[in-house]
Amino acid sequence: MSPPPPVSASAEIFQQRCVICHQPDAQGIQGLYPPLADSIGNYVRVKEGRQYLVHVLLNGLEGPVVVKGVTYNGLMPQFAFLSDDDIAAALNEVLTRFNAVLLPGAFQAITADEVKAGRTTTKNSTELMRERAQIYDELKSAAAPGASK
Numbered sequence: 001m002s003p004p005p006p007v008s009a010s011a012e013i014f015q016q017r018c019v020i021c022h023q024p025d026a027q028g029i030q031g032l033y034p035p036l037a038d039s040i041g042n043y044v045r046v047k048e049g050r051q052y053l054v055h056v057l058l059n060g061l062e063g064p065v066v067v068k069g070v071t072y073n074g075l076m077p078q079f080a081f082l083s084d085d086d087i088a089a090a091l092n093e094v095l096t097r098f099n100a101v102l103l104p105g106a107f108q109a110i111t112a113d114e115v116k117a118g119r120t121t122t123k124n125s126t127e128l129m130r131e132r133a134q135i136y137d138e139l140k141s142a143a144a145p146g147a148s149k
């Protein structure tokens, strides 16, 4: 029997930590868990977007968010207990594997240092939703593809 193909560390983190809710194809479950595929790639087009993603992973997120026209009012658990490398890896996996079309040409992988920097402040969900709204506003004024809610 041949061994299974090697699984990258980032794919493994995504598999272990995210798939149970966001699903193996990162499409989520409509109304329950938002899709990350063909969605969050847009966020990294604006400067604050990278930090927003890091902040969500470090603090969790609770409260109504609209993704692709569907409202989610769920609870995203925090993953601050993971290492900086693992958090960066999970985000990079979702970005490069499931958001390739949306990524800006100059996209550079999120680094462990960015995650580390994100740990210096705690963000509650109200603050995170404000960050998120600002990202959508900026995307809208930049007329990025798929920027509309």
Ligand code: HEC
Pocket (backbone or CB within 6 Å): 014, 017, 018, 019, 020, 021, 022, 032, 033, 034, 036, 039, 040, 053, 056, 057, 061, 062, 063, 064, 065, 067, 072, 073, 074, 075, 076, 077, 079, 090, 091, 094, 132
């Ligand atoms: C227990 C279920 C669950 C798990 C596990 C989970 N999430 Fe989430 N995630 C959610 C929910 C629910 C939301 C929406 C929260 C809300 O309604 O405010 C969300 C939101 C998000 C968002 C914000 C999306 C946006 O458009 O602003 C990101 C990014 C995200 N998750 C990434 C991840 C990653 C990466 C992992 C794995 C490390 C993960 N999630 C694991 C349930 C989960």
